[in-house]
Amino acid sequence: MFPSRPLLLIGTAISCASADCATISVTYNFAPQEAQVAIDHAASIWEGILVSPVPIKAMVTWIPMNGSVLGITFPNGRKDFTGAPVPQTWYATALANSIAGQELNPGENDIEIYLDASTDWYFGLDGATPSGQQDLVSVALHEMGHGLGFVGLSKKEGATGSLGLLLASDFAPLTTTFPWPELDSLPGIFDRFLVHPQNGPLDLMENPGPTLGSAMSSNQLRFNGPLTMIANDGEAPRIYSPSNFALGSSCVHLNEATYPVGNANELMTPFNSAGHANHWPGPLCLAMLRDIGWNLAPDVGMVEPCARSPLLELWPNPVQSELSISGIIAGANVVIRDVEGRTVMVLQGGSSIDVSGLAPGPYLVSTEAGGLAKHGRLIKR
Numbered sequence: 234m235f236p237s238r239p240l241l242l243i244g245t246a247i248s249c250a251s252a253d254c255a256t257i258s259v260t261y262n263f264a265p266q267e268a269q270v271a272i273d274h275a276a277s278i279w280e281g282i283l284v285s286p287v288p289i290k291a292m293v294t295w296i297p298m299n300g301s302v303l304g305i306t307f308p309n310g311r312k313d314f315t316g317a318p319v320p321q322t323w324y325a326t327a328l329a330n331s332i333a334g335q336e337l338n339p340g341e342n343d344i345e346i347y348l349d350a351s352t353d354w355y356f357g358l359d360g361a362t363p364s365g366q367q368d369l370v371s372v373a374l375h376e377m378g379h380g381l382g383f384v385g386l387s388k389k390e391g392a393t394g395s396l397g398l399l400l401a402s403d404f405a406p407l408t409t410t411f412p413w414p415e416l417d418s419l420p421g422i423f424d425r426f427l428v429h430p431q432n433g434p435l436d437l438m439e440n441p442g443p444t445l446g447s448a449m450s451s452n453q454l455r456f457n458g459p460l461t462m463i464a465n466d467g468e469a470p471r472i473y474s475p476s477n478f479a480l481g482s483s484c485v486h487l488n489e490a491t492y493p494v495g496n497a498n499e500l501m502t503p504f505n506s507a508g509h510a511n512h513w514p515g516p517l518c519l520a521m522l523r524d525i526g527w528n529l530a531p532d533v534g535m536v537e538p539c540a541r542s543p544l545l546e547l548w549p550n551p552v553q554s555e556l557s558i559s560g561i562i563a564g565a566n567v568v569i570r571d572v573e574g575r576t577v578m579v580l581q582g583g584s585s586i587d588v589s590g591l592a593p594g595p596y597l598v599s600t601e602a603g604g605l606a607k608h609g610r611l612i613k614r
């Protein structure tokens with residue numbers, strides 16, 4: 234039972250201001266026409282957010298799944314492609330293609346989504362979802378989010394947790410049309426940001442192993458991407474990691490209780506509420522996509538628009554002592570934060586600052602005023 238709620242979170246399909254905006258083409262198996270319209274609408278919302286020179290290919294299959302789940306998504310994956318930011322790490326092909334600037338998987342889909350044909354769906358685009366019905370635009374937007382890389386490779390058997398040991402048979406009878414790769418016990422890029430508050434990053438734990446297993450069902454997992462932490466006031470947001478590990482739900486969603494129905498970040502939690510709609514990914518999801526490597530349209534969200542073309546110019550970069558900055562918003566301070574999101578320096582006025590006291594490493598440099606923000610990445614030598 235879910236009460237009806239005010240629809241505060243309905244976004245409109247924005248058009249990407251950049252010539253590089255993504256295109257998403259969806260092919261359908263068995264989906265009724267009215268479902269296709271709603272799913273295409275969800276794709277158009279993502280098109281307004283993502284920047285990619287390579288068209289994204291999604292396939293949606295509409296089959297009864299006994300009402301137990303609304304949808305399941307299988308992202309195609311690549312690792313160690315040209316330009317891969319982190320080696321020995323899986324990336325969703327939609328993301329890998331955008332980073333590589335070329336199609337790495339010709340003839341294969343990037344994203345394959347199953348949606349439950351037996352669910353009582355609301356097909357409208359307006360978010361006025363009647364009580365008792367599931368909003369298809371919301372669920373399609375959520376599933377596409379997984380396909381774009383909001384997903385990991387975690388699994389737990391008995392007390393043993395693993396990353397990168399998922400098998401096609403774990404999801405039978407569902408299958409993918411693209412070949413299931415040998416995952417080689419390697420994590421996905423999303424997994425590399427998962428941390429346990431006491432035991433540290435999951436990707437540094439014995440894999441497979443019991444410490445990893447207990448972390449995955451600790452109810453304490455967090456995502457510590459630097460842009461995500463900045464978007465979350467310096468704190469790593471909670472990841473769904475309940476005491477009973479659930480394949481496909483645990484470790485690949487924001488925490489349901491932390492981001493309940495009506496929260497701006499509810500879209501990427503594991504449960505969708507009937508009679509409710511949300512057509513926008515929310516600031517945390519957008520920051521998480523940026524942390525895993527997505528280039529998002531400049532007008533989207535609150536954090537840096539594009540790691541590859543920062544609006545705040547910093548030089549020299551890497552820097553040892555004197556840093557020059559151009560593009561500071563008039564009257565605003567410049568704030569330098571470390572990867573934990575902690576403010577380490579503030580520049581008030583001027584356009585240069587002595588950073589020789591900073592420890593070597595990466596930093597995010599920001600200038601923010603009146604809802605406007607510019608950011609740049611800095612490396613201190």
Ligand SMILES: [Zn+2]
Pocket residue numbers: 375376379486502503
């Ligand atoms: Zn999900």
